[in-house]
Amino acid sequence: MSVKAPSVSKRYRIVGLVAILSLILAACASEEETTTTAAPESVEEATTTTAAPVTTTTEPLPRDVTISFQNWYFQATMKEAYDQYIASFLAQNDRVIEVAVETQPYPRYHDVLNVKLTANQPPEVSWINASVGPQYVTSGRLVNLLPYIEQVEGFNLDDFPEDALRPWMHGDELVALPFTNANNVLYFNTEIFAAAGIPIPLELQEQGNWTWESLKDIAKQLVDSGAAEYGFYFNNGLYTPGWRNLIEIYAPYGARPWSLDGKQCLFDSPETIEATQLVWDMVFVDAAHPGPSVAADFAAGNIGMTLARQNYVGRLREVPFGWDVTVAPDGPAGYVPSLAQNGIVAWKDSENPDLGAQFVVHTLTPENAAIFSINTPSPRRSLQNLETLTQFPTGFTDEQLERAVIPSLQAESFELEYYHPQYAAVDREAKVVFDRQVWVEDANVPEAMAAVCSNIDPLMTR
């Protein structure tokens, strides 16, 4: 029996048919998924369709909602605080069965969040870094928290300073709440100072001479004496993540990278140049600060002083040397501390934006914000006092808290971490020039700062 082979065109038709069927199946699958996870268009719609208190459904809604919460740190005391928030939230909410926490390491935190936004599947709740905050604030994708705050008795929004809320306002809407108030403390190694025979910063402070100039001088003396490998170290990172941590010296120098409205570059202002020059001299002339790409840590015991976050004290619990703390030095503009206030937000495109918003507000009630003070001081004015901070084992003595921590929280003038609507692009452009023209041995700082402005000027006016 002879068998006739199908013609080439017939074979192609068969292959084509299978391929088309496969594509249709794939398309159907994705459409189904999109339908089931489609987010409400607005907060109002979400409230109407899913929120238990205002729904028109006669039967009670089942307790079957899981809220996803993305953050970049969830350990020890931070986890304890959130565990308490979650437990109390579940107790008072009859819809939510679980708050699923997803922790991503900070270096890739916003990448992961952005991928979820691209896929239109953000978590219900997430943290947002203060610097990049405005990009998300202006996106129109964050839930306005004001209606939810109004529903919580005793929340007292006025307790948050207006300056602290300004970065998180979008028109009349408040789309995030600041949950950290990260301040810097100057730590110094008392043994290194004793070995070098140099007065400690507290003595300079008593003499009214605790300035960035005097810090630079004693940092050099510590190195020259052989008592320290480095005299001073910007612990938050001068090269990576980069220039933005110069805020610690820019603020007391009255310097800024750009105007408050974000429309004018100020890197080339005399104040900014003077402050940058002082740091550059410390690195490249005095060799008193670690140079680019050098790994350093005050906890290693070979650095005289460091300016680091308050919670850095955790690294010093078991170090084999003596240390003490004081406030950051003054500049020509006096004592102006820098504060980093990260935000917590609820996403409109998530499956349960209203429940997400309720959880966000719940974490910042006066009682819950107080619990968080063990990690970082609260942005709430009423909690920025010794009484609140001493309720928790912060790692400092009461005297140290009063001397080094409280002043930064109660300072009349402070600088919030820099933010800009084009922050990512501005940061990158500035970093390229800093890498190439500032953090090099033959730098001409004024020219380099002018170059930074030429690079970022087009972004200032957008």
Place this chain on the structure above:
Amino acid sequence: MKLMTLRQREAIAGVLFVSPQLLGFFVFVLGPLVAVLTFGLFRWNIIFGELDFIGLSNYRQMLGDPEVWEVAVTTVLFGSGFVPLTVLGGLGLAVALNRQTKVSIALRAAYFMPVVISLAAWTIVWRLILQPNGPLNALLELAGASPIPWLRGPTFALVSVIAVQVLKTLGYSMVLFLAALQTVPSELVEAARVDGASPIKSFRYVTVPLIAPFTFMVTVLLTIASFKTFALIHLLTMGGPGIETTVMSYYIYVQGLQLFDMGYASALATVLFSAVLALTVIQFVLRRRWVFEGG
């Protein structure tokens, strides 16, 4: 009803057998590829969720962006250093260790070890080694030389990145060449020796042509790998200082996920894909000229 012929039934069975793979190809390879090609025609800010059709504007922007050209040159320089060094280094190691002694076997294992070590761990260790006050500079100072800014100098940073990647991949190339050398008939090499050929000449005129298909395959694979290098750059230099070590795949990440311009990133990815495809096709065309296929 007309019954299907045996050939028809076999064709259907064949298609059904490959259809799961075909489905995977359509969904996970062709689908994303088409999506990237399409998104390259849009302005897509992923934060705002705005998607505006802008035709070829992303490509026009690319042509007028000096940074893109700088990144393209860095990508080519990276590949030009990484591919030849890994091919020649791997071949050299394979030839040197192509004997069954205990020392050779131990050395093969040692050279292959970086391949199985996690890239993150490998890179972090090298970041420490290459620090200004790291062990490599300490050795230089012991030898009386000045320390070198391995990860900060514009030239040194790229050289360091290439070196770290070569050392990570050398073992992989070596193993492929060791396998290739096993396929060279010993009688041919012996015949060349009997005819008076020196070891170098017998290697050049007998071994090299016989392993040419393997050399070709290793070169193609490493070329493609060089264009895809991302994690090493991210962990070692983050593309810096400045953008001195920013290769195209890292630049695509920066544009898409750090600057949120997914449309532009897609256009860049399309160009990178086309460049890799073109280079691979050229390599296959040139294969006929320099690869000895036997017979």
